Amino acid sequence: MPPPDPSRRFHPVSAPDYVPAEQLRGLQLERLQRIVRRAHERVPLFRTRCQERQVAPADLKSLEDLARFPFTLKTDLRDTYPFGLFASPMEEIVRLHASSGTTGKPTVVAYTQGDLDVWTEVMVRAFAACGLHRGDVVQNAYGYGLFTGGLGAHYGAEALGATVIPISGGNTERQIMVLQDFAVTAICCTPSYFLHLTERAKELGTDFSKLRAGIFGAEPWSEAMRRRIEADTGVKAYDIYGLSEIIGPGVGIECFAQSGLHVFEDHFYPEVVDPASGEVLPDGAEGELVLTTLSKDAMPMIRYRTRDVTSLIPEPCACGRTIRRIRRIGRRSDDMFIIRGVNVFPSQVETALLAVEGTLPHYQIVLTREKGLDEMEVKVEVTPEVFSDQIRALEALQHKLEQSLDHTLGIRARVTLVGPRTIPRSEGKAKRVDDKRQI
Amino acid sequence: MKLRQLSLFLENRPGALRLPCQVLGAAGIDILTMSLADTQQFGILRLVVKDADRASKVLEEAGCVVKATDVLAVEVPDRAGGLADMLGTFEGTGLSIEYIYPLVAGHRGKTAVLILRVEDPDRAAGLLAGRKVRVLTREEAFEAVGA
Numbered sequence: 305m306p307p308p309d310p311s312r313r314f315h316p317v318s319a320p321d322y323v324p325a326e327q328l329r330g331l332q333l334e335r336l337q338r339i340v341r342r343a344h345e346r347v348p349l350f351r352t353r354c355q356e357r358q359v360a361p362a363d364l365k366s367l368e369d370l371a372r373f374p375f376t377l378k379t380d381l382r383d384t385y386p387f388g389l390f391a392s393p394m395e396e397i398v399r400l401h402a403s404s405g406t407t408g409k410p411t412v413v414a415y416t417q418g419d420l421d422v423w424t425e426v427m428v429r430a431f432a433a434c435g436l437h438r439g440d441v442v443q444n445a446y447g448y449g450l451f452t453g454g455l456g457a458h459y460g461a462e463a464l465g466a467t468v469i470p471i472s473g474g475n476t477e478r479q480i481m482v483l484q485d486f487a488v489t490a491i492c493c494t495p496s497y498f499l500h501l502t503e504r505a506k507e508l509g510t511d512f513s514k515l516r517a518g519i520f521g522a523e524p525w526s527e528a529m530r531r532r533i534e535a536d537t538g539v540k541a542y543d544i545y546g547l548s549e550i551i552g553p554g555v556g557i558e559c560f561a562q563s564g565l566h567v568f569e570d571h572f573y574p575e576v577v578d579p580a581s582g583e584v585l586p587d588g589a590e591g592e593l594v595l596t597t598l599s600k601d602a603m604p605m606i607r608y609r610t611r612d613v614t615s616l617i618p619e620p621c622a623c624g625r626t627i628r629r630i631r632r633i634g635r636r637s638d639d640m641f642i643i644r645g646v647n648v649f650p651s652q653v654e655t656a657l658l659a660v661e662g663t664l665p666h667y668q669i670v671l672t673r674e675k676g677l678d679e680m681e682v683k684v685e686v687t688p689e690v691f692s693d694q695i696r697a698l699e700a701l702q703h704k705l706e707q708s709l710d711h712t713l714g715i716r717a718r719v720t721l722v723g724p725r726t727i728p729r730s731e732g733k734a735k736r737v738d739d740k741r742q743i
Numbered sequence: 744m745k746l747r748q749l750s751l752f753l754e755n756r757p758g759a760l761r762l763p764c765q766v767l768g769a770a771g772i773d774i775l776t777m778s779l780a781d782t783q784q785f786g787i788l789r790l791v792v793k794d795a796d797r798a799s800k801v802l803e804e805a806g807c808v809v810k811a812t813d814v815l816a817v818e819v820p821d822r823a824g825g826l827a828d829m830l831g832t833f834e835g836t837g838l839s840i841e842y843i844y845p846l847v848a849g850h851r852g853k854t855a856v857l858i859l860r861v862e863d864p865d866r867a868a869g870l871l872a873g874r875k876v877r878v879l880t881r882e883e884a885f886e887a888v889g890a
Contacts, residue, residue: 691808702784724806
């Protein structure tokens with residue numbers, strides 16, 4: 305039965321999106337049993353945790369049994385840096401990616417050729433769900449490099465049969481020139497960067513009339529922002545979800561209905577748990593998204609705590625896909641924030657400030673969005689220890705703090721020195737992040 | 744020979760300068776001279792008062808960041824070229840002046856007294872003495888402004 309996709313171009317690779325639920329559950333259990341066995345055999349940390357909870361792969365008789373197994377946390381990746389959670393020998397690993405992490409050490413993720421094939425497959429299905437197909441010209445403005453965004457989108461769009469422009473991030477004027485001159489029909493980037501592009505393009509009087517789809521991700525964005533993008537540009541704005549620990553972009557995608565993100569649950573098994581107790585919540589209830597990779601060999605992730613808050617939508621979607629949806633992610637269950645596609649924890653900012661001053665000053669992170677670009681300001685209270693009667697000494701301090709932040713986070717932040725006791729404190733603890741972005 | 748100057752961190756926003764001045768006023772501490780250095784983001788208020796210790800204490804209690812620095816009060820003839828002559832003392836010595844601001848003009852007839860901030864005040868005082876430039880003691884400096 306052909307799916308009611310308005311693009312009327314069903315891509316055969318999308319077939320698993322429409323598998324009947326019972327068949328999908330069977331496939332998930334089969335894959336889950338295999339991957340849990342693999343992790344148990346090859347990843348010492350997972351095996352030890354299972355022993356502590358007195359649970360073994362043989363106990364996994366239904367999908368519900370997964371709730372008995374231990375969680376994997378972001379800190380587990382850091383604690384076993386760089387390769388501690390790998391389940392494949394280096395001979396079988398063909399790619400490494402990394403994302404920034406506390407104390408400057410990134411979290412490293414690995415892929416076998418088979419894992420890359422899975423990644424490409426889900427990205428093709430993601431693009432297909434957005435109505436892209438052969439003949440589309442895709443400008444990929446996600447960063448190429450250790451970040452998963454660039455290469456993930458690249459291989460997916462190529463495998464779809466689209467024409468890929470691997471322009472990577474930055475250089476706004478060139479992006480605009482290419483958008484116009486190459487008659488680009490779809491763009492991949494962060495939504496805030498796209499707003500920046502359109503604002504600059506308006507100033508230059510550039511015509512984007514060929515552009516019809518934007519695949520936006522790597523940062524949270526709101527319905528209001530979507531309405532603004534779609535009204536201003538006529539581009540249909542799709543939300544894509546992913547994280548490097550699971551695979552990169554392509555964990556979930558919106559279809560034309562734009563009513564939640566379909567999770568490619570034949571490869572990534574979703575659960576929603578109570579962030580405090582860890583109890584699995586029923587479909588529809590809001591909680592923290594926990595993902596298990598069902599078919600990734602190099603680095604199986606069993607019950608990975610994403611810290612992203614959402615709920616599972618069990619109802620069928622207007623597009624006909626049977627794979628479940630999650631609501632768009634608006635907030636997190638921890639204090640991490642995402643700026644220009646980079647995950648930042650306040651603890652990383654603390655590390656950077658500590659490295660310069662020796663003791664931790666009171667500070668506050670202020671996030672704003674100026675001309676569609678996210679800006680990060682760190683307000684630092686001046687202490688008697690670092691204060692000087694000389695302007696240049698204070699300017700040097702400011703500069704050193706900025707360099708330290710850049711070094712630790714990999715992104716530029718502006719440091720503002722402020723007077724003592726000027727940063728609001730609640731119950732003795734300062735409010736660490738003041739997010740003023742209209743997202 | 745040395746005077747103690749107090750420096751205060753000020754944010755660049757309305758009202759920032761008034762607060763420490765009010766605190767000193769309430770404590771009955773007279774500001775003998777001051778200078779304000781500013782950047783786009785913040786400022787540094789430098790003050791000379793008679794009782795630096797007490798001033799420092801009340802300011803800190805009011806939540807200010809205060810730093811005490813030794814400075815020199817130097818007498819300069821109030822005539823064309825007077826300042827240039829005094830500055831000539833430091834030429835070729837490698838000693839650089841961080842900043843200068845006035846304490847009083849019209850002192851003892853035709854001289855001015857300047858507050859001089861240098862990296863090494865003891866060495867600077869020695870060099871000035873060698874050139875017969877008068878460096879005021881604390882008492883003399885206070886007397887010069889009638890304090």
